[in-house]
Amino acid sequence: MGQTVTLLLGKDNKVVDAVLSGTGENDNYVLVLNAYTEKSQEIENYGEKLYFVTLLHTDGSIKTYLAKKDMSALKGDLATYSIIETGEDYDTVSLTAVEYLPRKTHEIFKDERKIDNLYVADNVVIFNMINNVYGRNSDAEILKWSDLPSGKIEASKLKYIHTTGDFMDIDVLYFDNILDEGIYYGLVTDYRTEYKKSGEIKTVTQTITMLVKGEEYTYETGEPISGIIKGAVLKLRMSGNTILSVEDIKEPYVTSDEVQASDTSRIRINDTTYKYHRDFAVYQLRTDGTYKRVGTDKITDENTKSVSLYLDKPLSYGGKVVMVIIK
Numbered sequence: 001m002g003q004t005v006t007l008l009l010g011k012d013n014k015v016v017d018a019v020l021s022g023t024g025e026n027d028n029y030v031l032v033l034n035a036y037t038e039k040s041q042e043i044e045n046y047g048e049k050l051y052f053v054t055l056l057h058t059d060g061s062i063k064t065y066l067a068k069k070d071m072s073a074l075k076g077d078l079a080t081y082s083i084i085e086t087g088e089d090y091d092t093v094s095l096t097a098v099e100y101l102p103r104k105t106h107e108i109f110k111d112e113r114k115i116d117n118l119y120v121a122d123n124v125v126i127f128n129m130i131n132n133v134y135g136r137n138s139d140a141e142i143l144k145w146s147d148l149p150s151g152k153i154e155a156s157k158l159k160y161i162h163t164t165g166d167f168m169d170i171d172v173l174y175f176d177n178i179l180d181e182g183i184y185y186g187l188v189t190d191y192r193t194e195y196k197k198s199g200e201i202k203t204v205t206q207t208i209t210m211l212v213k214g215e216e217y218t219y220e221t222g223e224p225i226s227g228i229i230k231g232a233v234l235k236l237r238m239s240g241n242t243i244l245s246v247e248d249i250k251e252p253y254v255t256s257d258e259v260q261a262s263d264t265s266r267i268r269i270n271d272t273t274y275k276y277h278r279d280f281a282v283y284q285l286r287t288d289g290t291y292k293r294v295g296t297d298k299i300t301d302e303n304t305k306s307v308s309l310y311l312d313k314p315l316s317y318g319g320k321v322v323m324v325i326i327k
Contacts, residue, residue, distance in 0.1 A: 030055040076132035186210035214293040252308035277320040
C-alpha cells in the first residue's frame with residue numbers, strides 16, 4: 001500500500017509494536033523544529049559556516065541534517081524534504097515550504113472521519129505545533145485522529161491540508177496547537193513601559209505583572225502590548241512556568257450584575273449556562289484595587305455587584321470559562 005512500517009522489537013527480538021508512518025506519498029513531509037548556523041571545527045573547512053535543520057518526521061522521530069543555506073525562515077513551518085547528499089555525520093537535505101490555507105474556520109467530524117466535506121485517510125499524518133520557541137527546538141508532536149477535538153475549530157488552527165487519490169482523502173494535516181497545550185490566562189495587576197535611548201539606538205521594554213493560576217508572574221517584552229491596562233486578561237503561551245508570549249487581550253464574553261445559578265462546575269447568566277474550564281480561576285477586585293483569587297462561593301455572595309466571564313473561545317465553538325472576575 002506504499003506505507004512505511006517501523007517495527008519495534010522487544011528484548012527477545014520479537015515484534016512488540018508497529019508504527020505506520022505514512023502512505024509513501026506523505027512521508028516526505030516534515031516539521032522544521034529548528035534551523036541554526038555553526039562554524040565548522042574540522043581542519044579541512046575550519047571556520048566555514050554550516051547550516052543545520054532539525055526536523056520532525058511523520059513517524060515521530062526527530063533528526064538533524066545539514067542544509068546548503070540558512071533555513072531559519074522555515075523554523076516552525078511545515079515543509080517537504082529530500083536528501084540530496086549522504087554524509088558520515090549528517091545527511092544534507094533540501095526543504096520546500098508548503099502553501100498554507102487561507103485563514104478560515106473548519107469543522108471536525110470525528111465519527112465520520114471528515115474535516116468539512118473531505119474524508120480523512122486511515123493513515124493520515126497529523127503534525128501539531130505547540131510552541132514555536134526561539135533559540136531551541138520548538139515543541140511539536142504527531143497526533144492520532146482520536147486525539148483531535150470534535151466540532152468547529154477557530155480560524156488559523158488548521159494551517160495545511162494535503163489530499164491524495166481519486167477521492168481526495170486527507171493524508172496530511174498541520175495544526176497550530178489544536179489541543180491548546182500550554183495555553184493559560186493571566187490577569188494584569190501592574191505594568192510599566194520604559195523607553196531608553198543610547199545614541200541613535202532607541203529601545204523599549206514593557207514589564208507586566210500578572211496572576212496566572214493564582215500565582216504572580218512577571219513577563220518582560222521588547223514589543224509592548226498595545227491596549228494593555230490593569231485588570232486586562234491576557235491569553236498566554238507557556239512552557240512549564242515560563243511565559244513564552246502574549247497571544248491576545250481577551251474581552252469579557254459576558255458581564256452581568258445577576259447570576260441565576262452557580263456551582264463548582266458551571267454558571268448560568270442571562271439564561272445561558274457556561275461550563276468551567278479545567279484550569280479556570282475566580283478573582284475578586286478588592287476595595288484597595290488589588291485582585292485576590294477566591295472560590296466559586298464568592299460569585300453569588302450578596303456583596304458581589306458584577307460578574308464577568310472570560311471564555312477560551314466562542315460558545316458556538318465549545319468555549320468554556322477560563323476566568324471569572326467579580327467586583
